[in-house]
Each structure stands twice: as structure tokens, then as C-alpha cells.
Amino acid sequence: MEERVYNFSAGPSVLPLEVLEQAQKDLVCYPGAGCSVMEMSHRTKSFENIIFPARDTLRRIMNIPDDYEVLFLQGGASMQFAQFPMNLAHQGDTLDYAVTGQFAGNAFKEGKHWGKAVCVASSEYKVFSYIPRITEDMLDSDARFLHITGNNTIFGTAYHELPQTGSVPLVADWSSGILGMNIDVSKHALIYAGVQKNMGPAGMAVVIVKKDAILEDIDDVVPTMLRYKTMIDKDSMFNTPPCWTIYMCGLVFDWVERNGGVAAMEKRNREKSAVLYDLIDSSEIFNNPVVKKDRSIMNVTFTLPTDEDTKAFLAMATGRGLINVKGHRLVGGCRASIYNGMPMAGVEKLAECMRDFEKGMRE
Numbered sequence: 001m002e003e004r005v006y007n008f009s010a011g012p013s014v015l016p017l018e019v020l021e022q023a024q025k026d027l028v029c030y031p032g033a034g035c036s037v038m039e040m041s042h043r044t045k046s047f048e049n050i051i052f053p054a055r056d057t058l059r060r061i062m063n064i065p066d067d068y069e070v071l072f073l074q075g076g077a078s079m080q081f082a083q084f085p086m087n088l089a090h091q092g093d094t095l096d097y098a099v100t101g102q103f104a105g106n107a108f109k110e111g112k113h114w115g116k117a118v119c120v121a122s123s124e125y126k127v128f129s130y131i132p133r134i135t136e137d138m139l140d141s142d143a144r145f146l147h148i149t150g151n152n153t154i155f156g157t158a159y160h161e162l163p164q165t166g167s168v169p170l171v172a173d174w175s176s177g178i179l180g181m182n183i184d185v186s187k188h189a190l191i192y193a194g195v196q197k198n199m200g201p202a203g204m205a206v207v208i209v210k211k212d213a214i215l216e217d218i219d220d221v222v223p224t225m226l227r228y229k230t231m232i233d234k235d236s237m238f239n240t241p242p243c244w245t246i247y248m249c250g251l252v253f254d255w256v257e258r259n260g261g262v263a264a265m266e267k268r269n270r271e272k273s274a275v276l277y278d279l280i281d282s283s284e285i286f287n288n289p290v291v292k293k294d295r296s297i298m299n300v301t302f303t304l305p306t307d308e309d310t311k312a313f314l315a316m317a318t319g320r321g322l323i324n325v326k327g328h329r330l331v332g333g334c335r336a337s338i339y340n341g342m343p344m345a346g347v348e349k350l351a352e353c354m355r356d357f358e359k360g361m362r363e
């Protein structure tokens with residue numbers, strides 16, 4: 001394939017074309033360095049001029065308060081499922097979780113390895129088609145945190161309002177919502193996100209953590225590499241960081257800032273998702289099972305009447321250069337992930353394909 005298609009993958013996912021072109025321009029010889037970022041030592045001025053501005057730009061575009069640290073860590077979001085409990089709680093402590101999807105369930109399971117993990121709310125019995133309302137009285141008074149998954153990538157739901165947690169600190173996995181919708185950092189003790197959804201290529205997670213949320217007397221068993229303090233003290237460079245991924249994320253952060261910041265991204269994502277949801281809601285064959293107020297503006301899920309229809313539709317979409325529209329293997333159906341890098345033109349092509357399919361066309 002020599003032409004770029006519209007890629008609706010949930011992750012790794014589409015990146016802004018301008019960012020790829022900038023990376024291409026500097027790929028072989030990064031200005032001032034005489035080598036590629038991929039060949040660059042992380043202990044150089046050149047790399048400092050990549051990682052620190054990237055972090056600062058993220059601070060600006062997310063309005064991250066000064067009493068929060070920003071870390072670039074390896075192991076993706078899944079490593080955070082294990083890492084944040086070790087840094088915020090002692091072994092055996094009570095840890096509250098809201099289970100609103102597959103990743104939320106994985107985080108909950110991982111929490112059980114460390115503490116007394118409690119599921120305080122779940123939407124599983126309704127196939128994760130809504131976000132349960134969580135109020136302070138549902139939480140354990142001695143819970144070290146409540147963990148939520150801000151945007152549920154597989155099921156296409158999102159918290160459009162954060163739960164009221166009172167004195168219990170809020171921890172959120174915002175992997176598929178970060179930079180795509182406004183997130184009030186100050187309402188969280190900790191936010192983490194795998195970057196391959198909406199920030200860059202795979203290989204890292206961003207962790208935004210309130211300094212005083214981290215335990216000072218962290219348990220002895222916690223390995224050096226898994227202590228946030230280790231990475232805070234070394235500016236995320238205790239060991240070799242994923243230099244290329246950090247560089248690419250920095251370009252994406254600049255792109256977001258240049259294009260109006262997160263507020264503008266959210267506006268565009270609302271418009272893009274509305275094109276699809278409006279079509280689905282007025283269609284006789286496409287259906288979205290999610291409670292309307294909880295619909296994600298990043299991942300739009302939809303089903304067709306039969307498996308044959310789904311197959312035929314996906315083949316038609318692929319034939320038109322609209323790839324990875326297939327739903328997650330757990331839920332089947334279809335899913336269009338429309339992160340920041342997906343232009344409205346791509347969404348409109350998908351909508352056209354859906355309308356044509358409903359009219360009876362098959363290619």
C-alpha cells in the first residue's frame with residue numbers, strides 16, 4: 001500500500017500528518033545533533049532540548065498545576081495498573097475501583113495483588129453500556145484512592161463528569177481521552193495514559209501525579225524502577241528512556257498547542273463524533289448500545305443486525321480505504337476511534353460509507 005488510508009484503529013492509532021512529516025524531515029539528521037533522535041544519547045543537550053520542552057508543553061496544554069509531577073515511563077498503561085497502587089498505598093490497604101470496562105477490570109485485578117481491592121461500582125451486567133453514578137457514600141472511608149477509567153476505549157463510554165469522591169483521592173486512566181477532551185487535572189491525585197492512543201507512537205505512559213499523593217514511607221518491597229520518586233529525581237531518565245517516543249509525543253504536544261489546545265481538540269472531537277452518532281441514531285440498521293449521556297467522543301461503537309452484515313460492511317469500508325473499523329474482539333461489531341489525528345474528512349468518508357451500505361451498496 002503506497003497511499004495513506006484513514007486509520008480508525010484504537011491504538012496504536014493515527015497521528016497528525018504534519019507530525020509525521022516533521023519527523024520524516026528530521027529523521028536522519030536531527031538539527032544541531034548530527035544524528036537521528038533514534039541514535040542520540042539521552043545524556044546530551046540535544047535530548048534535553050527535546051524532553052524538557054515536551055514536558056513543559058504538556059504542562060501548558062493540560063493546565064497541570066505546579067504541585068504535580070509529569071513523568072514519562074515505560075511499560076504502557078498496563079504497567080501503571082500495578083505501579084500506581086505501590087506508590088499511593090501500603091500493601092494490604094483498601095483500594096476502591098469502578099469497573100466500567102475491560103481495562104478498568106484489568107486495573108482492578110492488578111490492585112488485588114497489592115491491596116484489598118474493592119469494586120464499588122460496575123456496569124458489567126449491562127455489558128458496560130453506561131457509566132455508573134458514583135457518590136462519596138459508596139466509597140470506603142479508609143480507601144487510599146478510587147480508580148476510574150476515564151474513557152472506555154473498547155465499549156465507547158466516558159465520564160463527562162467526574163465522580164464526587166470527597167476525601168478519597170481520585171486516580172484515573174485517561175489513555176484514550178487525554179488531549180482529546182478537557183480533563184481537570186486538579187481534581188485528580190494521579191492521571192496516567194498509554195501514549196499510543198492519542199499522544200504518539202507506542203512505548204510509554206505519561207503519569208501526572210500530585211506530589212503529596214505519593215507515600216513517603218513506601219513499602220520496602222517496591223523495586224527501584226517502580227518508585228515514582230526514582231523517576232522524579234532523575235527527570236524520567238533514571239535509565240535510558242524511550243527517546244524516540246518522547247520526541248514524537250513532543251511534536252504532537254506542539255501540534256495540539258498550535259491548533260488551539262485541548263479545548264479546540266474537544267470541540268472537533270465532539271463535532272466528529274456527532275456526525276457518526278447522528279447517523280447511527282437515524283439509521284434503521286446501525287445501532288449504538290451506549291446510554292447517550294455517557295457516549296465517548298473518542299471511540300464510537302456501533303453494531304449491525306447480523307454478523308454477515310458486519311462482515312460485509314467492514315469489507316466495504318476497507319475497500320474504500322477506511323481501515324481498522326472492526327470492533328474489539330471481546331464485543332464484536334464495529335468501532336471508529338476518532339482521535340485528534342483523525343480529520344473530519346475521514347469521519348465524513350466513513351459516514352458516507354455507512355449511508356451507502358444502508359442504501360444497499362456493497363462496495
Ligand SMILES: *Cc1c(COP(=O)(O)O)cnc(C)c1O
Nearest residue numbers: 076077078103153173175176194
Ligand atoms: C489501551 C488502553 C490500555 C492499555 O494500554 P497499554 O499501553 O497497551 O498497556 C489501558 N487503558 C485504556 C483505557 C486503554 O485504552
